[in-house]
Structures are given as C-alpha cells and as structure tokens.
Amino acid sequence: xxxxxxxxxxxxxxxxxxxxxxFRMRVMFDGEEIVDVEPIFGYLHRGSEKLAEERTYTQIxxxxxxxxxxxxxxxxxxxxxxxxxxxxxxxxxxxxxxRMIASELQRIASxxxxxxxxxxxxxxxxxxxxxAMRERENILDLFEMICxxxxxNSYLRPxxxxxxxxxxxxxxxxxxxxxxxxxxxxxxxYLSGNEIVFSxxxxxxxxxxxxxxxxxxxxxxxxxxxxxxxxxxRAPYDYYERVAFERKLHTASDNYARYWxxxxxxxxxxxxxxxxxxxIEPGPVRPSFDDVPRLIRPPAGDAYxxxxxxxxxxxxxxxxxxxxxxxxMHVRASSLINLTLLRDMLIGGQFGDLFVTFGSVDLxxxxxxx
Amino acid sequence: xxxxxxxxxxxxxxEAFAPGSVESSAGGDVWLKPECISGVCExxxxxxxxxxxxxxxxxxxxxxxxxEVVYHLTSLPMNASAVVKSRVGLGRTDASIPSVVSVWxxxxxxxxxxxxxxxxxxxxxxxxxxxxxxEGYPGHPLRKDYVTYDQSIVSAPDDAxxxxxxxxx
Numbered sequence: 001x002x003x004x005x006x007x008x009x010x011x012x013x014x015x016x017x018x019x020x021x022x023f024r025m026r027v028m029f030d031g032e033e034i035v036d037v038e039p040i041f042g043y044l045h046r047g048s049e050k051l052a053e054e055r056t057y058t059q060i061x062x063x064x065x066x067x068x069x070x071x072x073x074x075x076x077x078x079x080x081x082x083x084x085x086x087x088x089x090x091x092x093x094x095x096x097x098x099r100m101i102a103s104e105l106q107r108i109a110s111x112x113x114x115x116x117x118x119x120x121x122x123x124x125x126x127x128x129x130x131x132a133m134r135e136r137e138n139i140l141d142l143f144e145m146i147c148x149x150x151x152x153n154s155y156l157r158p159x160x161x162x163x164x165x166x167x168x169x170x171x172x173x174x175x176x177x178x179x180x181x182x183x184x185x186x187x188x189x190y191l192s193g194n195e196i197v198f199s200x201x202x203x204x205x206x207x208x209x210x211x212x213x214x215x216x217x218x219x220x221x222x223x224x225x226x227x228x229x230x231x232x233x234r235a236p237y238d239y240y241e242r243v244a245f246e247r248k249l250h251t252a253s254d255n256y257a258r259y260w261x262x263x264x265x266x267x268x269x270x271x272x273x274x275x276x277x278x279x280i281e282p283g284p285v286r287p288s289f290d291d292v293p294r295l296i297r298p299p300a301g302d303a304y305x306x307x308x309x310x311x312x313x314x315x316x317x318x319x320x321x322x323x324x325x326x327x328x329m330h331v332r333a334s335s336l337i338n339l340t341l342l343r344d345m346l347i348g349g350q351f352g353d354l355f356v357t358f359g360s361v362d363l364x365x366x367x368x369x370x
Numbered sequence: 371x372x373x374x375x376x377x378x379x380x381x382x383x384x385e386a387f388a389p390g391s392v393e394s395s396a397g398g399d400v401w402l403k404p405e406c407i408s409g410v411c412e413x414x415x416x417x418x419x420x421x422x423x424x425x426x427x428x429x430x431x432x433x434x435x436x437x438e439v440v441y442h443l444t445s446l447p448m449n450a451s452a453v454v455k456s457r458v459g460l461g462r463t464d465a466s467i468p469s470v471v472s473v474w475x476x477x478x479x480x481x482x483x484x485x486x487x488x489x490x491x492x493x494x495x496x497x498x499x500x501x502x503x504x505e506g507y508p509g510h511p512l513r514k515d516y517v518t519y520d521q522s523i524v525s526a527p528d529d530a531x532x533x534x535x536x537x538x539x
Contacts, residue, residue, distance in 0.1 A: 041501060041502060042501065042504070043500040047511060049512060050487075050511055050512055069471075213424050214423070214474055215474075215476045216424055216425050216426065216474060216475075216477075218479075227446070234371075234449055235371060235451075236371065302431075304442050304453070306427075315442070317429055317442070328432070328512075332426060332429075333444075337476055337479060337480065339479070340475060340479055369502060
C-alpha cells in the first residue's frame with residue numbers, strides 16, 4: 001500500500017555549502033521526489049555591465065576578473081579579444097602565446113575545482129576536493145610568478161599581456177605540468193572507475209543534445225552529449241589554429257559524462273600548453289604605447305567576441321561611441337545560460353541527486369549574477 | 371572557421387521567405403521590424419539555408435531615442451554566425467518586442483535579464499519576471515537616464531524615498 005504524502009516546499013540557499021556561492025532554489029518535494037524547482041538569482045549582482053560604462057577599456061579588465069573568479073584569465077581573454085576586434089588592434093605574438101598558456105592553465109584550475117566540488121557534493125568529503133585544490137594552488141603559484149596576483153589576475157591588456165614571464169617561470173611550468181598530469185591520474189585512478197561514483201552519477205539528469213542546443217547550452221555540458229562543438233576548434237581565436245588537441249566527447253549526457261569530459265579536457269589543456277611552450281618566441285609582449293595608447297578610443301561601432309571558456313561560450317559584446325569607455329558592455333555569461341535547463345534536469349529526480357546534478361553543471365555565481 | 375553572414379546577404383535571404391520584415395542592413399547586421407521577429411527567427415532556425423539552432427547571445431542597447439535588441443545567432447551544422455537587430459521603443463516610448471523563447475529556450479533567462487536591467491518587455495515570455503533585482507525595484511539600471519540611488523540621495527534627499535516605480539507590476 002502506497003503511503004500518501006504531502007508536497008513540501010523547501011528553501012535552499014543562498015547560504016548553503018553546496019550551492020557553489022550564493023545561489024538560491026525554492027524546491028517542492030513530494031517525499032524524496034522533486035516536483036518543482038524555482039531558481040532565484042541576484043544575490044551577487046554588482047552591476048558590472050553598468051560599472052563598465054564609466055571606466056576606460058584597460059580598467060574594465062579588473063571588472064572581468066571578478067565575474068567568474070575561478071577562471072579570471074579566461075574572462076580577461078574574452079574581454080581583450082572583444083576590445084581588439086572593436087579597436088582593430090594587432091596583438092604581439094609573444095603576448096598571445098603567453099595568454100594562451102595562462103588561459104589553458106586557468107581552464108585546468110577551473111575544471112579541477114568543478115570536479116573536486118562535484119565529488120564533495122557526492123559525499124566524498126574532503127579528500128578529492130583537497131587533491132584538486134592542492135593542484136589548483138600550484139597553478140595559482142604560477143600565476144603569481146607571471147603577474148603577481150593569484151585570483152584576480154588582470155594579466156591581459158589590449159594587444160597582449162602587461163609583462164613577460166620571469167625566467168624561473170618556465171622550469172616551474174614544466175614541473176607544474178607534470179604534477180597536473182600526476183594529480184589527474186591519481187584522481188582518475190580513485191574515481192573514474194569507482195563503483196560508488198558510477199551508481200550515483202550514471203544515468204542521472206540525462207539531457208538530449210537537441211534540447212541542450214535549443215537552450216543555448218555550450219561547453220563541457222554540450223560535449224558530454226556527443227556534440228562536437230568547441231570554439232577553439234570551430235572558430236579558432238588567438239593561435240589555436242597552430243596547436244593540435246583532441247575534443248573529448250561522451251555520449252551519455254549524464255552527470256558522469258560531464259565529470260569525465262572535464263577531466264579529459266584538463267589533460268588536453270596540458271598538451272596545448274606544451275605546444276605553446278615549443279612555439280613561443282622572444283619579442284615584445286604587447287605593442288608599444290605609440291601603436292596602442294593607454295587610453296583606447298575605438299571607432300564607433302560594435303563587436304562581439306566569444307571564446308571557449310571553462311563553462312562554455314563566454315562572449316563579450318561591446319558598443320563604442322568613439323569615447324574612452326564603452327557605451328555598452330554585455331557579457332554572455334555561460335554560467336547563467338547553462339542553468340536554463342535546471343528544472344528539466346531536477347524535476348522527477350531524487351533529493352539526493354539534487355546537489356550532484358547542480359555540481360555537474362559547474363556554475364560560478366560571480367558570473368551568473370555579474 | 372565560422373563564416374559570418376554579411377548583412378546584405380542575410381537581408382536578401384530573409385526577404386525571400388518573409389517579405390517586408392527587413393528594415394535595413396549594413397556591415398554584418400540586419401535590422402528587422404520588431405513585430406516580425408518571432409516569425410523570422412522561427413525561419414532562421416528551421417530553414418535549410420540558415421539552420422541557426424543556437425542563440426548565442428541576446429542583449430539590448432539604450433540609444434537614448436530608441437532601444438536596440440541584439441541577437442547573435444550560431445549555426446552548428448553550417449558553422450556560421452549572424453547578427454540580427456531590432457529597434458524598439460522609438461522616441462523612448464514603452465518598449466516591447468515579441469519573445470523568442472518558443473523558438474530558442476536559451477532566450478529564457480536572457481530576455482528576463484534584458485527586461486530587468488533595460489526595461490524592454492518581451493510579449494509572450496512564459497515567466498516575465500525580474501531576474502537579478504527584486505520585484506518592485508525602482509527603474510531599470512542599464513538605461514542611460516537611470517539615476518542611481520546614491521545620486522538621488524546627494525542631489526535631492528526628498529526624492530530619495532519617492533523614486534518612481536516605472537514599468538513594474
């Protein structure tokens with residue numbers, strides 16, 4: 001005989017250790033089953049797009065750091081590409097290689113954080129997260145060597161980067177890449193074939209590729225459904241045409257596939273960095289101030305530039321009226337748009353899968369709310 | 371490499387299946403009449419010559435005398451991109467445009483964000499609510515004539531508590 005239950009509405013967040021920031025959900029449960037979900041945003045809204053209208057193009061770099069604060073370098077890169085497209089700036093080759101190295105390191109750090117917290121949400125308290133964070137720490141040390149900052153880097157400038165890497169950076173980078181591979185091997189040895197991980201993540205929150213594309217979802221979530229769409233490959237920016245890497249695809253489109261794609265992409269990033277180290281050549285890291293002045297005044301017009309961020313397509317739309325600050329800046333935030341299907345993923349699922357599914361989306365509240 | 375549609379080619383192709391919907395075109399942009407937007411977008415998504423199955427970005431710009439809604443479209447099968455724009459709220463009147471959520475679900479949160487911060491209504495949106503700010507927040511901050519809270523305190527202390535709530539239910 002089935003026991004009659006009554007739906008209960010539960011508030012989750014904004015202060016909750018599993019919500020990856022200040023995210024809030026109003027969830028209706030019927031027993032253990034989720035019947036309705038309403039996400040509520042805005043607890044970290046700082047009005048970055050409005051602030052950008054009052055700052056010069058170089059000053060805005062610091063605002064982009066604070067959007068997705070676990071992938072600052074990638075935010076810098078997307079913004080700088082939009083500025084270069086708008087103002088017609090030709091970047092310096094060494095600067096481009098350096099920013100590719102920096103952004104691929106950042107992608108590894110971001111994927112490690114996503115993986116670590118996903119396993120934390122699965123109930124693997126501590127250990128995998130500490131493994132992942134230890135490795136991210138080494139990457140942050142490398143960032144400290146090249147730009148003096150660890151999280152809010154502001155390393156990129158229109159036309160390249162603001163300073164060259166010191167000589168001791170290169171041996172440290174080589175050692176760091178070996179450590180990254182070792183950590184990923186370690187993580188995978190414990191987790192990628194783990195029976196508990198399988199039983200908790202396989203077959204949960206499955207989404208069809210058509211639905212993902214229709215909902216504008218990009219990045220590892222889309223590639224976990226078997227769609228070969230990576231902007232580094234399909235619309236190469238910077239020097240991605242000159243490096244070879246595999247696009248790792250999984251067809252299951254469940255929580256495990258999303259975890260697996262991120263781990264494999266971190267490995268591919270190591271390969272990309274190694275090729276960058278081989279191809280980098282001496283020279284200036286940014287054009288001289290005669291070519292690219294400190295105060296840039298792009299001609300009136302607009303430009304949209306997108307990169308393959310750690311969470312998906314990260315785009316910046318800039319409108320210029322010929323002045324020293326943009327007339328309008330818009331960020332195509334992949335974290336926010338990837339949440340479009342949150343209801344579809346959660347409704348009908350179990351309470352225990354809620355945070356696992358949420359963790360597999362890999363969002364960052366700094367980018368959701370901006 | 372993604373190929374970008376030029377404005378004139380796209381305008382011609384749109385006119386071929388939806389006559390009278392294009393306002394003008396220049397560079398890489400096409401301006402559509404706002405009332406035609408959902409029909410044209412349906413065609414851009416489903417017709418074989420376009421196949422724009424991914425809505426990359428949806429945003430809006432305040433040009434003082436009018437607003438411009440900007441759609442960045444991507445076609446995964448054709449590896450192509452296009453920019454579609456639409457002028458709404460001419461003369462700074464009540465701005466509204468048909469929603470494209472029925473075409474691309476990815477427009478859901480982006481349209482809510484534009485409504486919240488720019489104050490453009492999306493007719494037919496299934497959940498037309500603010501997203502970043504709370505219901506009852508005075509005004510839409512990304513508009514160029516928005517007076518920030520701090521300024522209202524400094525310049526006119528009496529007005530600080532009676533800021534007009536415009537456009538909110």
